Amino acid sequence: CRIKKATKIVVFSSILIFADTRETGFVNAITSAGVSFSVTKACSLGSSISCYCDPTKLPDLNITDRWEWAGCDNFQFGYLKSKEFLDDWFRKRRDFKAMLLSHNYEAGRLAVTNSMRIICKCHGMSGTCNLKTCWHKLPHFRKVGDLLKKQFDGAVKVMAGNDGKRFIPEGATIKDPRKQDIVYSEESPNYCLPNKKIGSLGTRGRECNRTSMGVEGCKLLCCERGYDTMVYTIERDNCNCRFYYCCKIKCQICQEKRTVSRCF
Ligand SMILES: *[C@@H]1O[C@H](CO)[C@@H](O)[C@H](O)[C@H]1NC(C)=O
Ligand SMILES: *[C@@H]1O[C@H](CO)[C@@H](O)[C@H](O)[C@H]1NC(C)=O
Numbered sequence: 001c002r003i004k005k006a007t008k009i010v011v012f013s014s015i016l017i018f019a020d021t022r023e024t025g026f027v028n029a030i031t032s033a034g035v036s037f038s039v040t041k042a043c044s045l046g047s048s049i050s051c052y053c054d055p056t057k058l059p060d061l062n063i064t065d066r067w068e069w070a071g072c073d074n075f076q077f078g079y080l081k082s083k084e085f086l087d088d089w090f091r092k093r094r095d096f097k098a099m100l101l102s103h104n105y106e107a108g109r110l111a112v113t114n115s116m117r118i119i120c121k122c123h124g125m126s127g128t129c130n131l132k133t134c135w136h137k138l139p140h141f142r143k144v145g146d147l148l149k150k151q152f153d154g155a156v157k158v159m160a161g162n163d164g165k166r167f168i169p170e171g172a173t174i175k176d177p178r179k180q181d182i183v184y185s186e187e188s189p190n191y192c193l194p195n196k197k198i199g200s201l202g203t204r205g206r207e208c209n210r211t212s213m214g215v216e217g218c219k220l221l222c223c224e225r226g227y228d229t230m231v232y233t234i235e236r237d238n239c240n241c242r243f244y245y246c247c248k249i250k251c252q253i254c255q256e257k258r259t260v261s262r263c264f
Contacts, residue, residue: 019198020100021189025182026152028101029108032086033144036112040078040138075116075136079109096160096185099167103183110180111147115139148182155182192223206263222263229261 086105117137122129156177158167167183169176177183189195194202208218208227218227239254 019189020097020185021187022152022155022182022184023188025100025104025107025155025184026148028104029111029151029182030145030148031108032082032105033108033111033148034141035085036075036078036082036109037138037141037144038078039081040075040112043074043077044138075113075138079113082109094164096164096167099160100158100183100185103167103177103179107151107180107182108148111144111151112138114180115143115147151180151182155184158183158185190223192225203263208261208263210259210261218261218263225264227261227263229259232258232260234258 083105087102117139118134119137120132120134123131123133156175157170158177159170161168167177170185189198189200191198191200192203194200194204203221203223204225206221208221209216210218210227210229213219215221234256235253236256237253238251241249241251243249
C-alpha cells in the first residue's frame with residue numbers, strides 16, 4: 001500500500017499550502033478521481049483487491065430487447081473505496097474548509113462515474129440483436145480529466161451559509177453548486193510572476209497561442225509582457241513512406257515548419 005500513503009501526503013500538503021482557489025479545487029477533484037479510477041481499474045484486472053462485480057446492480061437501461069448483464073468495470077467499488085480512503089481523515093472536521101474539500105472530492109468521483117460507458121454486444125441472427133450482453137467500461141483517464149477541466153472553467157464560487165452546514169453561491173454566480181461542480185472560496189492569486197509561496201513558476205518562457213483569446217493565448221498568458229515568435233524547421237525522416245513489392249519500405253525526409261511563440 002505504498003501508493004495509498006503517497007496520495008495521502010499529496011492531499012495533506014495541498015490543503016496545508018494552498019488557499020481554496022479554483023486551482024486547488026481542481027487538484028483535489030482530480031486526486032479523488034484518480035483514486036476512484038485506479039481502484040476500479042485494479043478491480044477489473046483482478047489485482048489483489050477484494051472486489052467483485054455485483055450482477056444485481058443493473059444499470060438504468062432502456063433496452064427493450066432481451067439482454068444479459070456481464071458485470072465489470074465495477075466503478076461503484078472504486079467510488080466507495082475512494083470515498084472511504086480520502087474522506088476518512090476529516091470525517092470529524094465539519095468546518096468550511098473541510099466542506100469544500102469533501103465537495104470537490106465528490107465532484108472528482110462523479111466525473112469518473114459520469115464518464116463510464118455502457119457497451120453492449122449483440123448476439124443472435126445477424127443484425128437482429130435478439131440478445132444483448134452489456135457491461136460498464138472505464139473511459140480513458142484523459143476523458144475524466146477533460147470533464148474536470150470543464151468543471152474547472154465553470155467552477156462555482158461559494159461562501160459558508162449561516163447554518164454552517166451548506167454553501168451559498170457568491171458574487172456573479174447565481175445557481176447553487178451541483179454535486180459534480182468544483183467549488184472554491186478564494187480568488188486565484190496572480191500566477192504571472194514567480195512566487196514560491198503560492199507555488200507559481202510565473203509564465204515567462206511559456207509557449208502560447210497567438211490567435212487564441214483564451215487562457216492559453218499569448219495575450220492573457222504573457223500578462224501583457226509580450227512574446228517572441230520563432231519559426232523552427234523540423235525534419236521528419238519517416239514521411240511519405242511507400243511500400244515496394246517485395247518487401248521494402250522507402251521513406252523520404254520531410255521538412256516541416258513549426259511556429260512557436262513564447263512569453264517574455
Ligand atoms: C424508453 O424508450 C421508449 C421508446 O424509445 C420511450 O418511449 C420511453 O419513454 C423510454 N423510457 C424511459 C424511462 O426513458
Ligand atoms: C490556437 O488557437 C486557435 C484559436 O483558438 C486554434 O484554432 C488553434 O488550433 C490553436 N493552435 C494550437 C497550436 O493549439
